[in-house]
Amino acid sequence: MTIVLHELVGADEARPFSPHCWKVVMALAHKGLPFERKPVCFTQVPGVEGGVSKTVPVIRDGSQVVADSFMIAAYLEETYPDRPSLFGGDGGQAMARFVEAWSQSTLHAALNVIALHEIADRLAPEDQAYFRPSREARLGKTFEQIAERRQAEIEGFGAKLTPLRVMLKSQPWIGGSSPLFADYIVFGALQWARVVSSAPLLEAGDAVTDWFERCIDLHDGLGRAVAAAG
Amino acid sequence: MTIVLHELVGADEARPFSPHCWKVVMALAHKGLPFERKPVCFTQVPGVEGGVSKTVPVIRDGSQVVADSFMIAAYLEETYPDRPSLFGGDGGQAMARFVEAWSQSTLHAALNVIALHEIADRLAPEDQAYFRPSREARLGKTFEQIAERRQAEIEGFGAKLTPLRVMLKSQPWIGGSSPLFADYIVFGALQWARVVSSAPLLEAGDAVTDWFERCIDLHDGLGRAVAAAG
Known part of the structure; x- marks a missing residue:
């Protein structure tokens, strides 16, 4: 199933800039997981996934919703242990x-x-x-x-x-x-x-x-x- | 066999101060390996273990001589993998x-x-x-x-x-x-x-x-x- 990444953008949705969202983009690619980037501007963040977090990135992976770049990386590592490791132990x-x-x-x-x-x-x-x-x-x-x-x-x-x-x-x-x-x-x-x-x-x-x-x-x-x- | 650690000291041999030697002291203790600390002052370093290194720490472990704190830690990790890890992967x-x-x-x-x-x-x-x-x-x-x-x-x-x-x-x-x-x-x-x-x-x-x-x-x-x- 495709993972949804809610990712911060400005006026140009094609130029995402958030450092924390970029970490997650790279982590998802590193794991080789299919994902879809959903652009969100600052004032839309409170509505993301029912208001689960004050900040993005937030991912939805099936029924799982995870916020915070480090927590997302830890979630991916634990959930997909057979794919390339993000931490090396x-x-x-x-x-x-x-x-x-x-x-x-x-x-x-x-x-x-x-x-x-x-x-x-x-x-x-x-x-x-x-x-x-x-x-x-x-x-x-x-x-x-x-x-x-x-x-x-x-x-x-x-x-x-x-x-x-x-x-x-x-x-x-x-x-x-x-x-x-x-x-x-x-x-x-x-x-x-x-x-x-x-x-x-x-x-x-x-x-x-x-x-x-x-x-x-x-x-x-x-x-x-x-x-x-x- | 007891590992020998050549460790930098000043005039008071009971007060070793080298940051790099302290790293190795802690690494040896972490691994639970018996070791002996041999004090060396700066001008004695060129004579340590036949002049193997320009600096201490240097360890001798049986026939193995290793210099440089990081290289010593890596050596201990590789040589004693069944003891507590120094790196966690x-x-x-x-x-x-x-x-x-x-x-x-x-x-x-x-x-x-x-x-x-x-x-x-x-x-x-x-x-x-x-x-x-x-x-x-x-x-x-x-x-x-x-x-x-x-x-x-x-x-x-x-x-x-x-x-x-x-x-x-x-x-x-x-x-x-x-x-x-x-x-x-x-x-x-x-x-x-x-x-x-x-x-x-x-x-x-x-x-x-x-x-x-x-x-x-x-x-x-x-x-x-x-x-x-x-």
């Missing part, structure tokens, strides 16, 4: 939580500043009225105050990727010799930036850039199928 | 490389500044003449220039632990429900700081502090057996 599942914590506290924190206006501009009209006050409340600052930090965050972004850059001296993927969900976690953050923002964040010749290029080619180029923001 | 082994890269590029980079003078003061006399020019060459700065950054690094250290702090909301160990080598990697950095430095780096009530207290109690209090620098 219990240790890998636990350590993917560390990668998630690093990605969110370091990369997302910066991208929330860098891409804020670009995200707002790409939303559906009904979402724009929701997005600004919601994000200003979450960050405790006005859009204008946040924008003052944008250039510094762009300039500091490359250094934040140092742990990944150092690790890539040992192996080609966070998962080792092939990608695992932990790769998709970091991919999600950088794909979000790639789809919504024109900020120059990845440099040619950097091992992280090479890794990201390999990521967007995975699973028949799922990531590359959405063009970079220009 | 292939994915965990791969992701431990990410944790290592994060710990070294973030925590070690800061601790190399914070603890530099305190390490130098604790070395054996013959090592002191080696240590300063070696570290000044590695860091590209004089001890005096490095010392200028010390206070700022102390003040910024807590924020560098944010990824671990965030992860601890999901689970008590980097390894999940119980510690794995990835925990020992980060423990090694903080135990190094604890043994050599009086800088206040961990705050009471912080989830990272609680995790570290759990770490030094592991394996019959191996970490706690060396008192904190005062």
Whole structure:
């Protein structure tokens, strides 16, 4: 049966950008499971699957409804153990939580500043009225105050990727010799930036850039199928 | 047969401080393997096991000699598969490389500044003449220039632990429900700081502090057996 993925979009439904939804897209493709992407804009989220979650991604797999990208990956791993593993064992599942914590506290924190206006501009009209006050409340600052930090965050972004850059001296993927969900976690953050923002964040010749290029080619180029923001 | 661990010490052989050696101490205890700690000061390292490595830890296990903390952990995992796992599977082994890269590029980079003078003061006399020019060459700065950054690094250290702090909301160990080598990697950095430095780096009530207290109690209090620098 085809799994339904409820996935965040802006005004252009063909350009999904949510980092957490991208993680799930890659996880479903990694498992080789047939799935259908159902676009949802911010203000439609409360109606998804009877209001099961305040956020997307949400998947429906037959009678099962699961929210939260990590919980979805764990559900897929447990439900489809004979398909390619997303974690490479219990240790890998636990350590993917560390990668998630690093990605969110370091990369997302910066991208929330860098891409804020670009995200707002790409939303559906009904979402724009929701997005600004919601994000200003979450960050405790006005859009204008946040924008003052944008250039510094762009300039500091490359250094934040140092742990990944150092690790890539040992192996080609966070998962080792092939990608695992932990790769998709970091991919999600950088794909979000790639789809919504024109900020120059990845440099040619950097091992992280090479890794990201390999990521967007995975699973028949799922990531590359959405063009970079220009 | 008892495994021999060649472990870095300063003037006081009862206060081993090397983060990489501490990782191996914990890994050997985790595997429940009998081992003997052989103290080595910096200038003795070239003579260890016939000069097999420029650094310690080095272990001898019967006829096998292995250098480098991660390679030692991988060797123990492969050689003693029936004892408690250090990685929790292939994915965990791969992701431990990410944790290592994060710990070294973030925590070690800061601790190399914070603890530099305190390490130098604790070395054996013959090592002191080696240590300063070696570290000044590695860091590209004089001890005096490095010392200028010390206070700022102390003040910024807590924020560098944010990824671990965030992860601890999901689970008590980097390894999940119980510690794995990835925990020992980060423990090694903080135990190094604890043994050599009086800088206040961990705050009471912080989830990272609680995790570290759990770490030094592991394996019959191996970490706690060396008192904190005062």
